[in-house]
Amino acid sequence: MSKKIKKKATKREKKDWLVAYLFILPLLAGILLFYVYPFIQNIWFSFNDVNKFNVATFTGFDNYIKMFQDKAVWQSLGNTFKYVLIVVPVSICLSLFIAALLNTKIKGKSIYRTIYFLPSVTMAAAVALVWKWIFNGQSGVLNAILRAFGLSAREWLQDPKTSLYCIMVVGIWMVVGYNMIILLAGLQGVSKSYYEAAAIDGAGPVKQFFAITIPLLSPTIFFVLITSIISGFQVFDTVYMMVGKGSMAFESTQTVVMLFYRNAFDYGQKGYAAAISVLIFVVILIITAIQMIGQKKWVNYD
Known part of the structure; x- marks a missing residue:
């Protein structure tokens, strides 16, 4: 040769x-x-004890041993998983539904797109403050509506049973518009000939949606799924702004990123906080790797 x-x-x-x-x-x-x-x-x-002046003293795996024995880590990790497991599928389903509606021939599509997308570009702190006022237990809009119908008011953000769900509502409201734009771009790339052929065969809108739209849109859905999970595990600002540190519901809403922030800046335990951030990275990496392996079975790139 x-x-x-x-x-x-x-x-x-x-x-x-x-x-x-x-x-x-x-x-x-x-x-x-x-x-x-x-x-x-x-x-x-993460392998050191770091003081406020960033002077590191090597401690080996002490931070990781402490982390796996810390109940707050497991509780915050459970809160984060709960947040992701509810917010991600609900937001994707809503985004897909709205994108499918906006992909039809309706008047004022550009106006609707702008309205739905606005929460995604609004500052998270401003959004959190507005929703905090809505969920306020004393003078909130939601309680005012409940009283108007003769129902009893609640301390939505102070009650451990409802506080995390309130934050989930805000999370869904903020991310739906962004995902909708991406899914709408994917929908507009699907050829109309598929729907015309399906209509000739007698397939209705619902069957067309599940037999044509979902399979051809699977690469876009997969991208939205990955980005949504990553952002879900990094939720911090809404929790920080809506639920105060002295709240009775703080522990039930504290996420892993929130725990990292408290250890790094409130307690000055930067080495331990670094170990928590490594845990977040590893969890996201594992979930993304599983998705990348699984996507070969259900995402069709042809």
Whole structure:
């Protein structure tokens, strides 16, 4: 067998390569400085006792041993899983339903898209404050509506039984518009000929939706599923703004990211907080890997 002779790069090609590397150098430097270095530093901190001045004292696996024995970690992890298991499927189903409606021939589609998308671009702190007022136990809008119908008011955000569900409502309301835009873009890429052929065969709108729309939209749904799960595990701002630290419902709403924040900034235990952040990373990595393996069985890229 004859060996392939590698063609040497010309001066023009080398010059083009140099220019290309110079163009990507600022982005590469930013990624290394603001993403890769902090990530490696965080892993190192997780094996150390780090004081307020970032002076690290190596402690081995002490932080991880403490983390697995900490009841607050398991409770916050359970709260986070509960949040993800409810918010993600509900938000995707609502987004898909709205996207399917907006993909039909209706008047004012651009207005509806804007209205549904607005919560996604609104500051999370502002959204949380508005919903905190709605769920307020004394002068909230929701309780005012209940009183108007002769029903008793509730302390929605102070009750451990309802506080997490209130946060879920806010989470769904914020993410539906973003997912709807992505799913709508995927729907508009589906050829109308499939629906025309199905209509000729006698398939109704419901059967067309499950037999044509869902299978052809599966790659987009898979992307939305992954991004929604990742963002769900990182929920923090709505919990921080809506439920105070002195609330009776704080422990029942505390997420893993919230626990990381408290240990890092309230207690000054940066090494232990770094170990918690590594736990979050590993959990998200495992779930994403399972999805990537499973997607080959139900996502059709052909």
